[in-house]
Amino acid sequence: xxxxxxxxxxxxxxxxxxxxxxxxxxxxxxxxxxxxxxxxxxxxxxxxxxxxxxxxxxxxxxxxxxxxxxxxxxxxxxxxxxxxxxxxxxxxxxxxxxxxxxxxxxxxxxxxxxxxxxxxxxxxxxxxxxxxxxxxxxxxxxxxxxxxxxxxxxxxxxxxxxxxxxxxxxxxxxxxxxxxxxxxxxxxxxxxxxxxxxxxxxxxxxxxxxxxxxxxxxxxxxxxxxxxxxxxxxxxxxxxxxxxxxxxxxxxxxxxxxxxxxxxxxxxxxxxxxxxxxxxxxxxxxxxxxxxxxxxxxxxxxxxxxxxxxxxxxxxxxxxxxxxxxxxxxxxxxxxxxxxxxxxxxxxxxxxxxxxxxxxxxxxxxxxxxxxxxxxxx
Amino acid sequence: xxxxxxxxxxxxxxxxxxxxxxxxxxxxxxxxxxxxxxxxxxxxxxxxxxxxxxxxxxxxxxxxxxxxxxxxxxxxxxxxxxxxxxxxxxxxxxxxxxxxxxxxxxxxxxxxxxxxxxxxxxxxxxxxxxxxxxxxxxxxxxxxxxxxxxxxxxxxxxxxxxxxxxxxxxxxxxxxxxxxxxxxxxxxxxxxxxxxxxxxxxxxxxxxxxxxxxxxxxxxxxxxxxxxxxxxxxxxxxxxxxxxxxxxxxxx
Numbered sequence: 001x002x003x004x005x006x007x008x009x010x011x012x013x014x015x016x017x018x019x020x021x022x023x024x025x026x027x028x029x030x031x032x033x034x035x036x037x038x039x040x041x042x043x044x045x046x047x048x049x050x051x052x053x054x055x056x057x058x059x060x061x062x063x064x065x066x067x068x069x070x071x072x073x074x075x076x077x078x079x080x081x082x083x084x085x086x087x088x089x090x091x092x093x094x095x096x097x098x099x100x101x102x103x104x105x106x107x108x109x110x111x112x113x114x115x116x117x118x119x120x121x122x123x124x125x126x127x128x129x130x131x132x133x134x135x136x137x138x139x140x141x142x143x144x145x146x147x148x149x150x151x152x153x154x155x156x157x158x159x160x161x162x163x164x165x166x167x168x169x170x171x172x173x174x175x176x177x178x179x180x181x182x183x184x185x186x187x188x189x190x191x192x193x194x195x196x197x198x199x200x201x202x203x204x205x206x207x208x209x210x211x212x213x214x215x216x217x218x219x220x221x222x223x224x225x226x227x228x229x230x231x232x233x234x235x236x237x238x239x240x241x242x243x244x245x246x247x248x249x250x251x252x253x254x255x256x257x258x259x260x261x262x263x264x265x266x267x268x269x270x271x272x273x274x275x276x277x278x279x280x281x282x283x284x285x286x287x288x289x290x291x292x293x294x295x296x297x298x299x300x301x302x303x304x305x306x307x308x309x310x311x312x313x314x315x316x317x318x319x320x321x322x323x324x325x326x327x328x329x330x331x332x333x334x335x336x337x338x339x340x341x342x343x344x345x346x347x348x349x350x351x352x353x354x355x356x357x358x359x360x361x362x363x364x365x366x367x368x369x370x371x372x373x374x375x376x377x378x
Numbered sequence: 379x380x381x382x383x384x385x386x387x388x389x390x391x392x393x394x395x396x397x398x399x400x401x402x403x404x405x406x407x408x409x410x411x412x413x414x415x416x417x418x419x420x421x422x423x424x425x426x427x428x429x430x431x432x433x434x435x436x437x438x439x440x441x442x443x444x445x446x447x448x449x450x451x452x453x454x455x456x457x458x459x460x461x462x463x464x465x466x467x468x469x470x471x472x473x474x475x476x477x478x479x480x481x482x483x484x485x486x487x488x489x490x491x492x493x494x495x496x497x498x499x500x501x502x503x504x505x506x507x508x509x510x511x512x513x514x515x516x517x518x519x520x521x522x523x524x525x526x527x528x529x530x531x532x533x534x535x536x537x538x539x540x541x542x543x544x545x546x547x548x549x550x551x552x553x554x555x556x557x558x559x560x561x562x563x564x565x566x567x568x569x570x571x572x573x574x575x576x577x578x579x580x581x582x583x584x585x586x587x588x589x590x591x592x593x594x595x596x597x598x599x600x601x602x603x604x605x606x607x608x609x610x611x612x613x614x615x616x617x618x619x620x621x622x623x624x625x626x627x628x629x630x
Contacts, residue, residue, distance in 0.1 A: 232500065235499065235500050235501070235502065236487065236488070236499045236500070236502040237496065237499040237500040237502075239480055239484050239487070239488060240488060240499055242477070242479055242480060243477040243480060243488055246477055246478060246479055247475050247476075247477060247478075249438070249459070250471070250475045250476075250477070251488075252458070252459035252460050252463070253436060253459055253463050253468070253469050254463055254488060254489055254494075254544070254548075255460050255461075255463035255464040255494045255548075256460060256488075256494050256499075257460050257494065257496065258460070260495075260496040261496050261499075263496075264496045264497075264500075
């Protein structure tokens with residue numbers, strides 16, 4: 001008789017949802033290759049080669065924003081250190097790509113990457129072992145951010161660190177990692193990071209076809225990440241998360257482990273962020289410690305709030321729109337970008353606290369089911 | 379007295395429990411026994427330690443000294459809130475705390491006595507008998523028509539009932555109700571008294587309350603707390619005639 005949770009689940013995975021999802025996926029996955037490959041390059045709608053990795057980069061940012069929305073929008077965990085998980089995934093990919101260079105580096109050393117030769121190192125550090133193999137790197141892309149989130153989250157959530165205090169320690173975490181990765185003796189290329197990649201799984205990274213392939217992999221990862229986040233948020237666990245976001249102690253008195261529930265989404269979210277970082281690195285061609293900078297992590301929160309927190313799709317919309325604006329404005333008037341970004345955040349908070357997608361929901365253009373209502377007073 | 383045997387025979391056993399906050403003793407060697415199947419009311423002036431006592435029993439506050447046992451064997455002073463809840467101890471807060479952004483139905487769904495494991499909840503499906511149970515509870519607390527409404531849109535009284543429903547649906551053996559009629563109208567207070575008496579038929583209930591008319595209407599054994607320990611215990615007429623009680627509480 002109680003039709004709601006069952007009916008809600010059905011509409012959440014109903015034909016309406018799939019129609020929208022497939023439409024978005026087709027546009028993202030087909031339009032770019034068609035405009036890039038089959039439209040003559042002198043046509044107005046042709047997509048030049050250099051834009052493909054740029055769009056791929058936006059999709060990686062969208063996956064990163066999605067991962068933050070999962071913890072922030074649904075479980076109330078405002079992580080201001082998600083850039084760290086992104087960067088760690090990126091470094092794991094960067095290490096694999098460095099090993100693929102082989103003897104084609106400037107020094108032509110068959111054993112060591114260029115920066116280690118430059119630092120006069122004699123042998124490969126132990127933590128570089130295995131990065132010759134893509135499967136090892138792929139496992140590390142998932143495990144390194146995941147394990148960090150698991151340990152960090154366990155310490156924080158077990159001690160019931162919440163709200164602004166949690167935001168501050170996540171920020172401190174990414175800052176500490178940034179300082180560590182800046183050091184040459186850490187073995188990750190220090191200040192300069194890692195760059196000058198040649199190929200990935202045998203495909204030349206400078207070829208447009210490889211870049212198109214990476215774009216399509218990013219699209220797939222974003223689509224899969226979205227479905228996964230949606231599955232979590234509309235499950236009973238999703239309702240537990242919403243409940244603990246609004247009344248954490250009440251959830252404890254119902255017998256749920258708040259620590260475990262938070263730890264689960266936080267770790268899942270860190271893994272998604274790591275995958276986003278791993279796909280980002282071959283498309284931009286470099287990873288360096290600035291990816292850990294606290295400002296980067298704060299920017300992710302701005303993407304999510306502009307798009308609409310607690311909506312999942314809003315995170316994607318926000319990440320793409322803000323980064324489009326950033327690309328355009330840092331070209332047209334670079335000195336104004338930070339002011340525009342700040343103003344955007346303030347304006348969103350004041351004028352459309354539910355973000356763009358939240359605004360569409362309240363205008364009933366989009367059906368509002370399976371999105372998280374914001375708690376009162378925020 | 380032999381504390382071990384006393385602890386085994388009783389449902390809830392507190393012995394010499396002390397809790398202090400920055401030197402202020404919220405509970406001062408409080409000893410209290412609640413028998414299985416009992417309906418107990420606890421009264422006392424503000425600061426007498428009523429809410430702290432509930433905090434200790436439900437694991438929110440750790441006692442500085444003393445013993446707290448459930449069914450003689452479970453040491454509540456060592457367990458966390460979730461573990462205590464899963465032993466079958468439910469609590470209703472002074473201010474109604476329902477999940478305002480979830481619907482009435484979803485509030486009850488989370489309160490069902492299904493597995494609390496994180497991965498189990500991720501894959502949980504609502505079975506037909508669970509749904510029937512939700513429907514029964516909705517009818518019992520009179521919120522069938524509001525099932526699809528968000529709990530935040532309910533009236534104050536409806537929230538109180540929803541919260542009682544959330545305890546009820548889990549079929550817990552001990553319910554702690556902190557001021558269940560605070561802020562209710564007279565009519566709602568009467569309905570709540572009826573509901574509590576009905577619930578008390580098949581479980582143990584401890585009610586903390588200020589409203590003397592309400593306490594009288596429950597007709598249960600009364601414990602008077604004062605400055606963190608028990609001042610008097612007995613029927614409502616007995617404690618109302620106790621000179622100490624008159625002095626510290628009823629006399630004001």
